[in-house]
Amino acid sequence: MNKQLVALVIAAAMISCTKSAAEPVIPPLSKAQLVYENIMSRRSIRAYKPEQVSRAQLDTLVQCAINAPSAGNGQSWQVRVIQSAEIMEKIRAINPNFSYGAPTLIAIAKDKKSGISSADCGFLTQNILLMAEAMDLGTVVLGNMGGIPNHPDAQDIMAALDLPDTHEIIFAVAVGYKDEAPEARPRDASKVKFIE
Ligand SMILES: Cc1cc2nc3c(=O)[nH]c(=O)nc-3n(C[C@H](O)[C@H](O)[C@H](O)COP(=O)(O)O)c2cc1C
Numbered sequence: 001m002n003k004q005l006v007a008l009v010i011a012a013a014m015i016s017c018t019k020s021a022a023e024p025v026i027p028p029l030s031k032a033q034l035v036y037e038n039i040m041s042r043r044s045i046r047a048y049k050p051e052q053v054s055r056a057q058l059d060t061l062v063q064c065a066i067n068a069p070s071a072g073n074g075q076s077w078q079v080r081v082i083q084s085a086e087i088m089e090k091i092r093a094i095n096p097n098f099s100y101g102a103p104t105l106i107a108i109a110k111d112k113k114s115g116i117s118s119a120d121c122g123f124l125t126q127n128i129l130l131m132a133e134a135m136d137l138g139t140v141v142l143g144n145m146g147g148i149p150n151h152p153d154a155q156d157i158m159a160a161l162d163l164p165d166t167h168e169i170i171f172a173v174a175v176g177y178k179d180e181a182p183e184a185r186p187r188d189a190s191k192v193k194f195i196e
Contacts, residue, residue: 038134043184045138048102048176052083057135058104061175064131065106068123076117077124078109078167087160094151100140102174107145109167121170128173138178145172 029037058081070076082088082105091098091105099105108125110117125141132139146169148154163169 038130040184042129042133042139043182044140045102045174045176045178045180045182046100046140047178047180048100048138048174049179050101050103051177052103053137053175053177057137058083058175060135061106061128061131061137064127065124068120068127070120070123071116074114074116074120076111076114076120078163079124080107080109080161080163081105082107082161084160087157090153090157091148094148094153094157095144098142098144099172099174101179102138102140102176104175105142105145106173106175107161107169108171108173109161109163110170111166112168113166118170125171125173128175132175136178137175138180140174142172142174145169 062079062081065079066075083103088103088105106128108121110121129139149158149169
């Protein structure tokens with residue numbers, strides 16, 4: 001083989017190598033696998049790094065939240081994403097461990113007059129938890145946020161949240177970068193029965 005031919009063969013081999021390397025060799029995960037893995041890997045996170053979550057990340061969480069199902073598409077919730085350092089400070093002053101150090105809180109408020117609004121808020125919240133997990137962000141639901149409005153020092157917080165009189169906080173979700181990796185808590189499968 002002359003030198004030119006050798007060079008041509010090597011060049012052709014390199015091109016074909018580059019081409020095959022760019023092609024996926026591992027089949028993509030199925031949608032079911034991705035959803036299953038995401039649900040099973042989510043944990044309540046109670047230790048956070050101080051880095052703030054970006055507005056773009058929160059916009060994604062909010063989009064997912066409001067695309068949850070709701071009774072009659074009533075969307076009976078009100079949602080307040082709290083990133084203000086001043087308001088977070090005031091919340092922590094009421095209870096230092098309140099947000100477990102997470103830099104962002106999402107307060108979820110239910111319609112006081114609607115019996116189904118709690119369920120609507122639950123579905124909305126689960127979308128936040130699962131999308132956050134998919135984005136490698138930690139979350140924990142904080143039922144005790146419901147007590148904040150009754151605290152004597154909560155006036156500034158409640159004024160900033162600007163909730164309509166029709167709504168009250170049901171819980172909040174702490175959001176931030178995880179600083180722990182807890183084990184899964186046990187689940188009781190005996191509560192589920194199949195009627196066949
Ligand atoms: C409505 C609700 C309220 C909760 N309130 C709190 C809370 O105030 N503080 C807390 O640390 N965790 C709270 N959690 C988180 C639960 O403790 C947690 O989901 C449960 O132990 C299961 O653990 P996992 O989320 O890691 O699977 C709450 C969860 C829900 C759904």
